[in-house]
Amino acid sequence: MIRLESFVSGAWNAGRGDGRPFVDPTTGEVLGKVDASGLDMASAIAYARDIGGPALRAMTFAERAALLRAVSDILAANRPRYNEIAIKNAGNTASDAAIDIEGGIGTLKVFSRLGDKLGAVQMLIEPGSDQLAKDDVFRAAHIWTTRPGVAIHINAFNFPSWGLWEKFAVAILAGVPVVAKPASPTAWLAHEMVRDVVAANALPPGALSLVCGTGEGLLDSVSGMDHIAFTGSHDTGAHLRRNPRVFEASPRLNIEADSINATILGPDVANGHDIDALFRREILRALSVKAGQMCTNIRRILVPQARAKEIVDALAADIAKLIIGNPADAEVRVGPLVHVQARDEAVDKIVALTREAGTAAGGGIPGQARDADPKRGAFLAPTLLAAKDADHLRAVHEIEVFGPVATAVPYRDLDHAIALALAGGGSLVASLFSDDPRVGQKVVSQIANAHGRVMTVDSTVGKAHTGHAIVMPQCVHGGPGRAGGGEELGGLRGLRFYMQRTAVQGSPGFLNTLRGTSAEIAL
Numbered sequence: 283m284i285r286l287e288s289f290v291s292g293a294w295n296a297g298r299g300d301g302r303p304f305v306d307p308t309t310g311e312v313l314g315k316v317d318a319s320g321l322d323m324a325s326a327i328a329y330a331r332d333i334g335g336p337a338l339r340a341m342t343f344a345e346r347a348a349l350l351r352a353v354s355d356i357l358a359a360n361r362p363r364y365n366e367i368a369i370k371n372a373g374n375t376a377s378d379a380a381i382d383i384e385g386g387i388g389t390l391k392v393f394s395r396l397g398d399k400l401g402a403v404q405m406l407i408e409p410g411s412d413q414l415a416k417d418d419v420f421r422a423a424h425i426w427t428t429r430p431g432v433a434i435h436i437n438a439f440n441f442p443s444w445g446l447w448e449k450f451a452v453a454i455l456a457g458v459p460v461v462a463k464p465a466s467p468t469a470w471l472a473h474e475m476v477r478d479v480v481a482a483n484a485l486p487p488g489a490l491s492l493v494c495g496t497g498e499g500l501l502d503s504v505s506g507m508d509h510i511a512f513t514g515s516h517d518t519g520a521h522l523r524r525n526p527r528v529f530e531a532s533p534r535l536n537i538e539a540d541s542i543n544a545t546i547l548g549p550d551v552a553n554g555h556d557i558d559a560l561f562r563r564e565i566l567r568a569l570s571v572k573a574g575q576m577c578t579n580i581r582r583i584l585v586p587q588a589r590a591k592e593i594v595d596a597l598a599a600d601i602a603k604l605i606i607g608n609p610a611d612a613e614v615r616v617g618p619l620v621h622v623q624a625r626d627e628a629v630d631k632i633v634a635l636t637r638e639a640g641t642a643a644g645g646g647i648p649g650q651a652r653d654a655d656p657k658r659g660a661f662l663a664p665t666l667l668a669a670k671d672a673d674h675l676r677a678v679h680e681i682e683v684f685g686p687v688a689t690a691v692p693y694r695d696l697d698h699a700i701a702l703a704l705a706g707g708g709s710l711v712a713s714l715f716s717d718d719p720r721v722g723q724k725v726v727s728q729i730a731n732a733h734g735r736v737m738t739v740d741s742t743v744g745k746a747h748t749g750h751a752i753v754m755p756q757c758v759h760g761g762p763g764r765a766g767g768g769e770e771l772g773g774l775r776g777l778r779f780y781m782q783r784t785a786v787q788g789s790p791g792f793l794n795t796l797r798g799t800s801a802e803i804a805l
């Protein structure tokens with residue numbers, strides 16, 4: 283039986299308890315245990331802050347970019363082993379695993395290139411300066427410097443690789459040491475990756491720590507200069523906000539939570555149009571990729587009322603062709619959820635949604651699964667629901683079923699579609715499929731303030747779009763309200779979380795001296 287350890291205070295440490303089991307969700311077989319109980323978290327955080335912090339801050343952006351490149355090379359060299367773990371422990375098909383693993387490696391590469399561009403400096407300066415005195419002898423410029431704290435990263439189970447490395451890339455480029463806590467059900471992959479990076483001696487001591495376990499005590503010694511970046515459910519996010527030490531010390535806190543993301547099919551799109559096919563393809567992805575376990579996934583499908591039945595019928599026919607089963611089989615499109623408890627929770631939530639929506643496809647545990655027992659594995663049939671009355675929906679706008687489940691909602695006109703999208707209370711992402719720029723203009727201008735990202739697809743984009751659910755490192759990720767109110771990535775914009783902006787007042791000559799030793803950039 284595998285027992286995952288934690289890499290803290292510069293060494294691998296086993297927990298003192300029995301630990302929590304993690305499984306192969308295809309069979310229910312217990313693969314190992316994860317436990318960090320009894321570890322001295324205060325010392326672990328202090329080690330990262332006091333040993334890793336100064337070492338990273340002494341480096342330039344270009345030197346830290348080289349660290350990211352080294353880590354991405356180590357991970358790239360071990361891909362096949364990581365893929366096997368993702369299939370076995372996360373229920374990923376090969377393409378699901380690639381999103382997680384290649385996503386992590388690719389994000390590290392993007393940030394290493396961004397760091398190269400910043401060059402051999404340790405400070406950033408914003409373009410321009412402001413005159414503050416009548417005679418032009420006193421001005422202000424704004425600089426950014428690395429904050430002295432540690433970055434505590436608490437990740438969700440669905441992206442054990444991408445979640446770990448996308449946060450790590452930004453923090454390390456900024457010069458902040460990382461203490462990462464993967465979610466217990468899928469911590470194995472993160473554990474193996476960090477073992478490889480540690481074994482290769484690729485990072486300065488204290489730059490990366492890993493806590494495999496519940497994270498008990500992780501926040502007890504947090505300070506006001508630290509950074510907590512959390513990804514997970516709304517409920518856990520709310521719990522962390524209420525943590526007395528977090529409340530008292532006021533570290534920076536970034537929360538990426540769940541959201542009820544919508545996609546809108548424009549009223550201009552007719553049956554048979556290219557965009558109609560692209561829209562349907564995207565919904566099929568939402569109901570199959572990573573078995574629907576993506577925070578950015580489409581949960582509400584907003585369609586013109588006049589076309590609702592025809593679209594739901596076409597989607598149901600598409601869904602019937604998806605092969606559910608053992609993700610090791612190359613033809614399987616939908617693997618299991620992360621464990622049977624998650625599957626049971628999803629089934630309960632589908633029942634709650636069916637009070638407001640009929641079932642057009644799926645609806646629970648599938649009758650059969652390729653090369654697997656559908657009852658022992660954590661399988662959930664791709665499920666399409668169709669709302670009965672768009673004006674009296676509550677559950678559909680509030681309940682996230684973390685699986686291959688979405689609800690079609692008919693809208694009367696564009697104002698109605700916009701109101702329905704906004705009823706999600708703040709989302710990570712929305713998408714619009716339309717060939718009419720007036721539709722695009724109206725939708726984007728009216729829903730942007732409730733969304734972190736809006737993807738628009740017209741005929742000129744075609745299949746070249748990167749996907750409703752896919753988070754690109756160049757774009758900000760995070761959404762307001764229900765989505766947690768956080769923001770990460772966005773290219774160099776992500777550095778803001780880990781750096782301090784300071785207004786420096788002084789003579790134009792002195793400010794120019796600072797400019798000469800900084801990278802100029804508007805974050």
Ligand code: NAP
Pocket residue numbers: 436437438439440441463464465466467495496497498500513514515516517518519521538539540541576577578682684710760765
């Ligand atoms: P979760 O149950 O909220 O757990 C998230 C993380 O928080 C895990 O590492 C968990 O550790 C940890 N945690 C739980 N209680 C804690 C505590 N008291 N102190 C410190 N850490 C604690 O979420 P999940 O089931 O892993 O992930 C699914 C959810 O995440 C979905 O709702 C999804 O929408 C959301 N999500 C959001 C994003 C985004 O970017 N916005 C991305 C992915 C997923 P243990 O596993 O050890 O309990």
